[in-house]
Amino acid sequence: MEVISAPEAMTAWSEARRKQDRRIALVPTMGYLHDGHLSLIRWAVERAEDAVVSIFVNPTQFGPQEDFGAYPRDMERDLALCRRAGTRVVFAPEVEDMYPAGFQTVVSVKEVSRPLCGATRPGHFDGVATVVTKLFTIVRPHWGVFGEKDYQQLLVIKRFTRDLNLGVEVVGRPTLREPDGLAMSSRNKYLTPEQRPSALSLSRSLALAEELVAKGEREAESILRKIRDMIEATPGTEIDYAELRDPETLVQVNRVDKPALLALAVKVGRARLIDNRIIG
Numbered sequence: 001m002e003v004i005s006a007p008e009a010m011t012a013w014s015e016a017r018r019k020q021d022r023r024i025a026l027v028p029t030m031g032y033l034h035d036g037h038l039s040l041i042r043w044a045v046e047r048a049e050d051a052v053v054s055i056f057v058n059p060t061q062f063g064p065q066e067d068f069g070a071y072p073r074d075m076e077r078d079l080a081l082c083r084r085a086g087t088r089v090v091f092a093p094e095v096e097d098m099y100p101a102g103f104q105t106v107v108s109v110k111e112v113s114r115p116l117c118g119a120t121r122p123g124h125f126d127g128v129a130t131v132v133t134k135l136f137t138i139v140r141p142h143w144g145v146f147g148e149k150d151y152q153q154l155l156v157i158k159r160f161t162r163d164l165n166l167g168v169e170v171v172g173r174p175t176l177r178e179p180d181g182l183a184m185s186s187r188n189k190y191l192t193p194e195q196r197p198s199a200l201s202l203s204r205s206l207a208l209a210e211e212l213v214a215k216g217e218r219e220a221e222s223i224l225r226k227i228r229d230m231i232e233a234t235p236g237t238e239i240d241y242a243e244l245r246d247p248e249t250l251v252q253v254n255r256v257d258k259p260a261l262l263a264l265a266v267k268v269g270r271a272r273l274i275d276n277r278i279i280g
Helices: 007-019 035-047 075-085 124-139 151-163 186-190 201-214 220-232
Strands: 002-004 024-029 050-055 089-091 143-147 169-173 237-245 260-268 271-279
Touching: 002 007, 007 024, 007 089, 007 124, 024 035, 024 124, 035 050, 035 075, 035 143, 035 169, 050 075, 050 124, 075 089, 089 124, 124 143, 124 151, 143 151, 151 169, 151 260, 186 271, 201 220, 201 260, 201 271, 220 237, 220 260
Parallel strands: 002 089, 024 050, 024 143, 050 089, 143 169
Antiparallel strands: 237 260, 260 271
16 A cells, blocks of 8 residues: 655556556545545445545634644554555645645535535535545546535535536445444544433434334424424534435425435534434
C-alpha cells in the first residue's frame, strides 16, 4: 500500500493506472475509520482494480464554533486498517496541499444543500462540495463511494457531479450500525457511557416512524410530533432538526403517501449525531 500526500503525485499515479485500463474507486474519508468506512473500502476493493482511500479532515466544512480542532484523528491506526482492507493507495494531503495560498474557489449547490444540515450549518455543504470536487479531479476515480448515513451530503455530491460532468459514478452504500442500533460515526467517540443510551433515541425514532406508518398514520405533523416527544423525553438530548422530506429533492413532505426521508440531527453532549431512514 502506498501513501501519497502531494496532489500532483496522486494524479500521476491515477493517470498511469487509467492508461492500463484499470478501474479506480475512491472512498473519501476524514479518518478515524470505523466499520462503516471499512464496508465502503471493501466495496471499492471488490469492484475496482485499485481502491484509493483519502484521509483529510477538511477545515472548510466546519463552522467557527464546530469541532475541527477536536475532531478525532489517528493516522497510524487508519493506515493499518486500510492496509488490512486491501487499499491500494491512501491519499493523505495536508491542508496547504488542498488549499494553497490564494485559494478562492467555492463549489456551491443551490437547492438540495439548503434545508436540514444546510440550514443549521451555513457553509458546510460548500466546503463538502469544494473538497470532493478537488478529490475527484485529483484522484480521477471511476467510482466515488459514500455512506447513506450522510444522506443529504450524498445528494449534494450526486448533484454537482452530474451538473459539472465530472465523469464519476457516485455510489451510496447502506448505513452500518452498532449492535445497539446506533449509526456508526467517528463522532460517537464523544459519547460518554452515560450518554450512550440517550443517543439511541435517534434509531428508536426511526423505528417508531416506521411503526406509525405501518399502522396507517400518514400526516407528517403527527409523525414528527410523536418523534420529537420521544427524543425530548430522553435525558441530555437537544433536537437540531427532525423532518420528513422528499428523498430526491428534499422538499418538505406533509403526507407520507409515498416513500419519504425521515432525517434527524440531535445533539447528545458534545456529539451532534445524524441519522435517517426512508419510510413509507
